Amino acid sequence: MLSWRGVLLSLLLFTSILNAENIDQLLSEYNQNNDLSRQTIDENKGHLVLFTREKLERMHAKTLKDVMKYTPIIYYHESRYALPDPLTSGIFEPYRSNFIRIFIDGVEITQGWLGSGVVLYGDMNINFADHIEFYYMTPSFDTSVEPAYLTIFIYSKTPERDSGVSLDLMAGSRGYNVESFNYGKEHNNVSYMLNVSHTLEERERVDNGTDDPLKRDFERVQVFGYIKNEKHSFHLQIMQKNTDALAGLSFDATPLTSEIDYQNIHMDYQTKLNAYWKAQFSYDQLTTDTLMVDDESLLYVGSLFGNSYSGSSKNSTYSAELTYINQFGKHRVTGGVKERIKVLDSFKEDGVGEIPKVFDKEAIFSLFLQDQYALSQRELLSLGIEYSYIDRNKGVSSDDLLQLRIGYLYHGDKWRYKAYLYQSMFALDPFSYSLDLSCTKNVDTDYNRVQTTYGITQELRYKEKKHDLALMFYLLKDQDGLLVNSKDEDTKYLSTVLQYGYMFDLKNRMDIQLYYAHYSDIFELSSLDDYSGYISLMNAYGTFEFYNAVVWHQNSVDNKNYFDLTSSVSWNISEDLTFTIRGENILDKAKETNLYRMDPETGEMMVPLKVSPVDRRIVFELEYQL
Amino acid sequence: MKKILVLLVLLYGHLFALEKGSTLKIYHEIFMSALHKEKIKVYTSAKELKEVFRTSHKIILVNTPDLADIVVVDTDRSYQDILKQMDIRQQKKIPFFATHYQVLAAYDNVIGALYWKKGRSQLLFVKPRLERFGITLSSEYKPFIVDEL
Numbered sequence: 001m002l003s004w005r006g007v008l009l010s011l012l013l014f015t016s017i018l019n020a021e022n023i024d025q026l027l028s029e030y031n032q033n034n035d036l037s038r039q040t041i042d043e044n045k046g047h048l049v050l051f052t053r054e055k056l057e058r059m060h061a062k063t064l065k066d067v068m069k070y071t072p073i074i075y076y077h078e079s080r081y082a083l084p085d086p087l088t089s090g091i092f093e094p095y096r097s098n099f100i101r102i103f104i105d106g107v108e109i110t111q112g113w114l115g116s117g118v119v120l121y122g123d124m125n126i127n128f129a130d131h132i133e134f135y136y137m138t139p140s141f142d143t144s145v146e147p148a149y150l151t152i153f154i155y156s157k158t159p160e161r162d163s164g165v166s167l168d169l170m171a172g173s174r175g176y177n178v179e180s181f182n183y184g185k186e187h188n189n190v191s192y193m194l195n196v197s198h199t200l201e202e203r204e205r206v207d208n209g210t211d212d213p214l215k216r217d218f219e220r221v222q223v224f225g226y227i228k229n230e231k232h233s234f235h236l237q238i239m240q241k242n243t244d245a246l247a248g249l250s251f252d253a254t255p256l257t258s259e260i261d262y263q264n265i266h267m268d269y270q271t272k273l274n275a276y277w278k279a280q281f282s283y284d285q286l287t288t289d290t291l292m293v294d295d296e297s298l299l300y301v302g303s304l305f306g307n308s309y310s311g312s313s314k315n316s317t318y319s320a321e322l323t324y325i326n327q328f329g330k331h332r333v334t335g336g337v338k339e340r341i342k343v344l345d346s347f348k349e350d351g352v353g354e355i356p357k358v359f360d361k362e363a364i365f366s367l368f369l370q371d372q373y374a375l376s377q378r379e380l381l382s383l384g385i386e387y388s389y390i391d392r393n394k395g396v397s398s399d400d401l402l403q404l405r406i407g408y409l410y411h412g413d414k415w416r417y418k419a420y421l422y423q424s425m426f427a428l429d430p431f432s433y434s435l436d437l438s439c440t441k442n443v444d445t446d447y448n449r450v451q452t453t454y455g456i457t458q459e460l461r462y463k464e465k466k467h468d469l470a471l472m473f474y475l476l477k478d479q480d481g482l483l484v485n486s487k488d489e490d491t492k493y494l495s496t497v498l499q500y501g502y503m504f505d506l507k508n509r510m511d512i513q514l515y516y517a518h519y520s521d522i523f524e525l526s527s528l529d530d531y532s533g534y535i536s537l538m539n540a541y542g543t544f545e546f547y548n549a550v551v552w553h554q555n556s557v558d559n560k561n562y563f564d565l566t567s568s569v570s571w572n573i574s575e576d577l578t579f580t581i582r583g584e585n586i587l588d589k590a591k592e593t594n595l596y597r598m599d600p601e602t603g604e605m606m607v608p609l610k611v612s613p614v615d616r617r618i619v620f621e622l623e624y625q626l
Numbered sequence: 627m628k629k630i631l632v633l634l635v636l637l638y639g640h641l642f643a644l645e646k647g648s649t650l651k652i653y654h655e656i657f658m659s660a661l662h663k664e665k666i667k668v669y670t671s672a673k674e675l676k677e678v679f680r681t682s683h684k685i686i687l688v689n690t691p692d693l694a695d696i697v698v699v700d701t702d703r704s705y706q707d708i709l710k711q712m713d714i715r716q717q718k719k720i721p722f723f724a725t726h727y728q729v730l731a732a733y734d735n736v737i738g739a740l741y742w743k744k745g746r747s748q749l750l751f752v753k754p755r756l757e758r759f760g761i762t763l764s765s766e767y768k769p770f771i772v773d774e775l
Contacts, residue, residue: 023655023749023766030652031747033645053745130745161742164728575727575743575775 024506028465031506037131040155044372044382044409045139046420047459047472049499051132053157058509058538058547060568060582060621062170062178064102064132064152065123069551069564069590069614070534071134072497072515073474074100074150076122077593078613080253081260082203082216082246084122087149089523090594090608092251092299094432095119101148105156105226105235107268108145111286112317112342113431116146120239120264120286127168127180128195128224130157136474137455138403138424141370141384142334143323147401147426156226159184159191165626172619174202195224204615206246206595208253214609215244215258230272237266246611249292249299249309251600253609257293262286276326284317296600305349314345332372340364344431359394359431382407390427399450401425414464422455428482452479468501489521507540529556545570553591564590564614580621590614649678654685656723656740656749660761661695669694671704672725692716700725705733721759731775737761738770 035052051059051067061067065084068076079085079095087096098115101108102122109117126132133153138145145151168180180197199220205213223238241262248258268282292298292309301309323336344360368386375381386403404423410416428449455476462469474495481491495517502510514533522528536549551564568582594608653675657666665684669691670676675698679685691697691712699705699722709717722736730739730750737759738751749770751763756771763771 023770026648026652026655027747027749030648033648034747035745038645055745057744057746163726575731 025465028503028506035131036155036158036161037133040131040153041133042140042142043411043416043418044380044407045133045142046135046137047418047457047474049134049136051134053130055538056126056129056131058545059536059549059566060547060570060580062125062127062168063123064121064126064154065613067126067132068122070513070536070549071150072472072513072532073136073495073517075532075553075591076613078216078246078611079119080247080595082218082243083119085119086122088593091596092598094300097122098429098432099147099149099426101145101151103151103153104224104237105233106143106153107235107270107280107282108319109237109266110284110317110319110340111264111315112284113313113315113344114286115429115432117284120241120262124239125178125180125197125199125220125222126154127182127197128156128193129154130161131155136472137420137422137457138384138386138405140334140382141368141386141403141405142325143321143336143368146340146364146388147403147424156193156224157182157184159186159193162193167624167626168621169624170619170621173615173617174204176201176617176619190227190229193224193226195222197222204612206609206611208247208609210254212254212256214246214253214255216246218243232272233270235266235268237264239264245290245292247595247597247609249301250294251296251299251598252606253595253597255292255294257291259291261289263288276324278323278325280319280321280323282317282319284319285314287314288312301349301355304355305352309349310351311347311349311355313347316343316345317341318343330374332374334368334370334372336368338364338366338368340366357394359392359396361393362431363391365389365391378411380407380409380411382409397449399427401427401450414462416461416463417459419458420456422453422457424453424455426451426453426482450480451482453477454479466503468499470497470499472497472499491522492520494518507538507545509538511536525557527556531555543572545572551590562589562591563587576625578621578623580619580623582619582621583617584619585612585614585616588616590616644674644678646678646681649675650682650685652740653679654682656738657685657696659763659767660721660737660756663695667693667695668698669696669708670698670700671708672698672700675700675725691720694720696720697722698725699723699729699736702729702732705729705736719759721755721761735759 037050037052041048049071065076068086074086077086077088079088085095085097086100089096095115097118100116100118102117109121111117111120135151138148139151162182162184163186166182170178178197178199182195184193201218203216205215207213218241220239220241226233226235243260245258245260247253248255250258265285266282268280270278270280272278289312290309294307297307298305298309317340319340321336321338323334325334342362344357346354347357348354366386366388370382370384372380372382384405388401390399392398402425405420407418407420409418453476455474457474459470459472474493476493478491498514500512512535517530519528532553534549534551539546547568549566553562554560565586566584567586568580570578570580572578590612592610592612595611596608597606599606665686667686667688668679669688670679676687679687688694691708697708697720699708722733724730724736724739725741727739727741730736734755737755740747740749751767751771752775753771753773756763
């Protein structure tokens with residue numbers, strides 16, 4: 001006869017077996033609920049496209065560019081200087097992506113006089129990153145953000161999960177090579193992280209009809225580090241990037257020399273003063289050395305220097321922000337004040353001296369306030385307002401901007417819904433216009449000074465253990481657009497994004513995204529339809545992992561289909577060592593950007609060059625964790 | 627008001643890296659499968675894990691490692707500190723479980739680990755170590771058991 005202890009033990013064993021059947025499911029739930037993005041995601045920030053650490057690792061995304069080719073609405077492009085510029089029109093402009101903002105660990109990285117941080121950090125090495133959040137339109141007013149269509153929040157790895165040393169070595173087509181080192185440690189509740197990477201990109205040449213095709217090779221050294229505890233954090237980021245600048249300042253894209261070197265330093269300090277108040281200070285400095293030679297007069301500087309320019313510049317940005325957050329019953333109130341000062345320290349031609357500048361100092365003062373009111377245990381109503389005053393020296397006009405956002409959010413167990421009404425105001429960037437030294441237009445009177453964008457956006461999401469389905473819908477109108485179109489009408493946008501993720505099991509997953517947008521009165525077009533999408537598969541078999549994805553683009557301008565196929569196979573040789581072979585743009589049919597050209601002698605537009613920002617490349621990678 | 631606060635916590639993310647519900651579920655499943663006991667006495671030096679275990683009815687936190695059914699360690703240093711506190715006989719009887727691979731790799735009396743690697747949690751047991759402590763896991767754990775590291 002069985003004793004009661006025996007019966008109990010048998011029961012426990014049986015229960016244990018039943019439970020063990022769910023071990024995969026429990027691990028999957030543990031994975032999802034304990035991903036570090038759960039600590040940083042703010043559902044009320046807006047419409048989120050998230051790249052978790054696991055996703056970034058499985059994609060083998062090594063740069064922000066590798067990630068941005070999958071984002072909907074705004075995807076990766078490069079300017080005529082071979083710099084990241086997703087909003088570029090391809091025409092003669094220094095940059096257009098000043099309405100895309102990049103934050104690292106809650107602090108914006110900015111280049112001040114080059115629009116935003118995107119031009120330099122848009123293709124940064126992300127080996128230091130844990131996860132990346134993309135928010136469309138102005139995110140919540142928990143912090144001040146200069147007006148933005150897209151805000152990218154990158155969060156770094158933590159030594160709690162990435163302690164010790166890791167090395168990542170890559171070599172690929174045309175001598176491409178990357179070496180990256182990461183070290184993390186936690187000691188007495190203080191966390192340290194240091195990440196150093198070196199990148200040498202020998203990129204595909206662009207045929208410009210001459211014997212000397214356009215070059216865009218670059219060499220970059222990037223250093224990222226932080227030290228933090230519960231109350232204080234200090235970040236340091238340094239980047240040195242020496243580039244061949246593609247067409248550069250050549251009107252007809254036939255430069256004899258086109259080179260720009262960039263040196264950037266960013267540092268910030270954040271502190272929690274008490275339970276309600278926090279402060280942050282940051283400093284960004286960018287210096288450039290430019291060498292441009294052409295057989296014809298150069299763009300912007302041609303009226304002064306003819307067909308050769310060798311100059312340098314230095315600019316500094318100082319930012320300070322004080323924020324208050326408190327809970328009053330059902331209200332969560334956030335408010336704050338921010339001051340940013342951008343100074344163009346120098347802008348000079350070698351052997352000549354300082355170049356005349358329309359202005360060289362800009363100060364942005366912002367006040368922001370947000371109330372989030374819990375209507376019920378599942379519903380939230382939010383109201384956000386931000387006022388900014390932009391002051392410029394040397395008599396250039398100041399601007400007032402007012403951002404407004406009203407939001408409603410429903411958070412059910414499986415179903416989620418959010419809707420926002422926006423008013424976003426964007427100021428003309430007078431510096432980029434003033435670069436054209438031959439231009440007779442007055443930045444104060446001959447351009448629209450402030451654009452107002454009105455928008456309504458909605459998102460419906462269904463999420464359960466295996467399925468994740470989201471439908472996003474955006475309707476926007478630009479009033480008094482900064483970019484004047486041929487009919488001088490307001491530009492209108494309608495965008496929809498459908499995302500679906502299916503988890504076969506713990507290690508196998510499929511993601512699908514479809515995007516459609518209809519634009520009215522944009523650039524010289526009365527209408528434009530834009531389509532894109534991707535399908536990706538993450539699979540694992542034994543010690544092997546596979547990633548396959550194809551990104552598709554088409555628009556109504558030429559109805560041409562573009563396909564960017566990425567595939568990788570990883571072999572986890574041991575717990576510490578992984579070998580990967582990765583192919584990028586395997587079909588050599590990735591999306592292209594028009595690079596416009598003008599004959600400098602006749603002033604007539606030439607057939608634009610088609611430039612793909614994604615090179616066709618095979619990469620071999622070795623990752624080692626000490 | 628409490629429910630409203632729950633909503634706000636859901637929306638603004640977690641203050642801590644570990645989410646209680648799923649963490650308790652997975653640890654309880656692992657401990658119960660290994661030790662075949664309904665209530666498990668655990669000693670741990672891992673600060674955040676301790677906070678999570680404190681809320682469980684099935685995992686009982688004990689103040690000294692000698693009284694534990696299993697010891698959970700997060701760092702090399704805490705392993706050394708705990709070992710110093712233990713009776714030599716108990717060191718041979720009480721299995722250790724780690725939250726970092728490096729600790730699992732370094733010490734023979736650590737039977738397994740639940741740790742993070744490249745954004746994904748990994749569960750791993752070492753067969754000879756399980757056998758040394760007389761631990762038998764059901765066949766569902768087979769993919770998570772290795773003969774050696």
